[in-house]
Amino acid sequence: MRKRNKNGETSELRIIPLGGLNEIGKNLTVLEYGDDIMIIDCGMSFPEDEMYGVDIVIPDFSYLQRNTDKIRGIVITHGHEDHIGAIPYLLRQFNVPIYGTRLTLGLIENKLKEHQLTAELINIKAGDRFSLGVFGIETIKTTHSIADAVCFAIDTPLGKIFHTGDFKVDYTPVDGVPIDMSRIAQLGQDGVLLMMADSTNAVRPGFTASESVVGMTLENIFRGAENRIIIATFSSNVHRVQRIVDNAVMFRRKVAISGRSMVNVMNLAIELGYLSVPEGVLVDINAIKNIPDDELVIITTGSQGEPMSALARIASSEHRAVQIKRGDIVILSSTPVPGNEKMVSNVVNKLFEKGAEVIYSDIADIHVSGHACQEELKLIHSLVKPKFFMPVHGEYRHLKQHAHIAESLGMNGNDIFILKNGNILSLRKEMLDVPVEPEKVIPQKVKTKEKNAPDGKAAKTAKAPRQKTRTRRMEVTTAAIAEETVPANPVMVDGLGVGDVGNIVLRDRKLLSESGLVILVAVFDMNSKQLVSGPDIVSRGFIYLRENDELIEKTRDIAEAVLLDCCRSTKSDWYNWKTRVRDAVRSYIFEKTKRSPVILPIFMEV
Numbered sequence: 001m002r003k004r005n006k007n008g009e010t011s012e013l014r015i016i017p018l019g020g021l022n023e024i025g026k027n028l029t030v031l032e033y034g035d036d037i038m039i040i041d042c043g044m045s046f047p048e049d050e051m052y053g054v055d056i057v058i059p060d061f062s063y064l065q066r067n068t069d070k071i072r073g074i075v076i077t078h079g080h081e082d083h084i085g086a087i088p089y090l091l092r093q094f095n096v097p098i099y100g101t102r103l104t105l106g107l108i109e110n111k112l113k114e115h116q117l118t119a120e121l122i123n124i125k126a127g128d129r130f131s132l133g134v135f136g137i138e139t140i141k142t143t144h145s146i147a148d149a150v151c152f153a154i155d156t157p158l159g160k161i162f163h164t165g166d167f168k169v170d171y172t173p174v175d176g177v178p179i180d181m182s183r184i185a186q187l188g189q190d191g192v193l194l195m196m197a198d199s200t201n202a203v204r205p206g207f208t209a210s211e212s213v214v215g216m217t218l219e220n221i222f223r224g225a226e227n228r229i230i231i232a233t234f235s236s237n238v239h240r241v242q243r244i245v246d247n248a249v250m251f252r253r254k255v256a257i258s259g260r261s262m263v264n265v266m267n268l269a270i271e272l273g274y275l276s277v278p279e280g281v282l283v284d285i286n287a288i289k290n291i292p293d294d295e296l297v298i299i300t301t302g303s304q305g306e307p308m309s310a311l312a313r314i315a316s317s318e319h320r321a322v323q324i325k326r327g328d329i330v331i332l333s334s335t336p337v338p339g340n341e342k343m344v345s346n347v348v349n350k351l352f353e354k355g356a357e358v359i360y361s362d363i364a365d366i367h368v369s370g371h372a373c374q375e376e377l378k379l380i381h382s383l384v385k386p387k388f389f390m391p392v393h394g395e396y397r398h399l400k401q402h403a404h405i406a407e408s409l410g411m412n413g414n415d416i417f418i419l420k421n422g423n424i425l426s427l428r429k430e431m432l433d434v435p436v437e438p439e440k441v442i443p444q445k446v447k448t449k450e451k452n453a454p455d456g457k458a459a460k461t462a463k464a465p466r467q468k469t470r471t472r473r474m475e476v477t478t479a480a481i482a483e484e485t486v487p488a489n490p491v492m493v494d495g496l497g498v499g500d501v502g503n504i505v506l507r508d509r510k511l512l513s514e515s516g517l518v519i520l521v522a523v524f525d526m527n528s529k530q531l532v533s534g535p536d537i538v539s540r541g542f543i544y545l546r547e548n549d550e551l552i553e554k555t556r557d558i559a560e561a562v563l564l565d566c567c568r569s570t571k572s573d574w575y576n577w578k579t580r581v582r583d584a585v586r587s588y589i590f591e592k593t594k595r596s597p598v599i600l601p602i603f604m605e606v
């Protein structure tokens, strides 16, 4: 139940993650106070292996759908898919203004164009302050593996909330504007009620290296190279692309671009001024034949080994413009996202087979992470010193480790909240009796322990005269995970369908993919109750019919016998007939093959 104060207004601040916890992906956090809701990020994630045929996964918007009149806006930390990817799907359900920095909005706009949608996009920059209902938002510069990333300090009626967004502490980023440490330290001085911080690298000790390190490694590779250089990286890592272009210019190479998203993002970044490419450097990918090998760099997508990407097509000789030549230097400037390792090594193997020299993250520092490691997290915690802490952006092990880090810095475990998607962190102002002059206070816990002590000695101590605990009634902000939850199951998008693929559809897809399909077609004359034609058997993905005549023949006989028996029965209940024929065929096929294909009877009437 929501608590209301004497004016009938709620005094509760609710933090509701609809995505981004126990996963790296589909980040979306709701802040709610009274009649105001603001949203931080609206991302998508990629399907898990068992989500057969699902294209992408988005958060469940039903809680927002129920509260559309309260939503004042969405603020976006940066332009990665796990923070902006679900925006088109949200906008299809309801319209809401979106606040982001220039590059972020540019990437969102591209996305909206693809979906033929429009929205109110409001440009913000680091240092800006604006309000959404009761929330006062301050935009702060941060550093990450994409340009123009920001974090947010949000004033609420209960106190300040600090959300780091995705970040690393980079003192020497490519654009020369480091994370705004002094502002973050100031927030800590002024007091932060709750911090939500990126946990992606919480299990990694040390510091994440600066993006500049990659620039130096690239320079060394370029300096020694006498052949073509092909570099795959994330298209959104504009700074990395800038480093590649800079090196190309320095070593007098032309740059060709391959891959749709690379072309799109580079055009956008050049247009917005985030990427500077001197005139005459870019060449058409279809015109590279005329350029000497030691004067060319190809920048491509596919650093994660994605099967349809430009690099994967190059590796399997399916690329129209680029064929691998012996001696080509291929650089994969990224580390595989967990789960993609196999795809990446497939591509690397194929490239080696074709005679390319492949440089990937196991070999050289050609990639640095965009997320803070343990020492950077400690730095942020020490500066911000929040009263409450909620680790975000991570699988459970990341969140847990991040909680440990906070505790190792002296935070009380009771003030740290590991939520699940759909949980509600409820913050309230309450009048409580708070102990004062803490040095004279005997903590409640110790007292209980003494009473229960078996040796009587402690009990004696408990009886000993002690100074009276002095308390004062004062307003205190408390935090707790509410019992109530909101719907936050993953919503699967398949083609044009959103949320129409559920567990039953997935179960069928799993069965179909594992054991295939057997279709039984039969035609009846229901006036005379006769089987006129069939049953015919068609199968896909089960066994090769032509080589299994006997099995198919026998299956047909069994099906026919059941259907003839059905025709003789008094009931003309097709549902019942289908169940009977399905059961009979299923048990026969299982007995003979130990397989359980999906069996689909199709009946027609003449």
Ligand SMILES: [Zn+2]
Binding pocket: 078, 080, 144, 166, 370
């Ligand atoms: Zn990111």
Ligand SMILES: [Zn+2]
Binding pocket: 027, 080, 082, 083, 166, 393
């Ligand atoms: Zn992220």
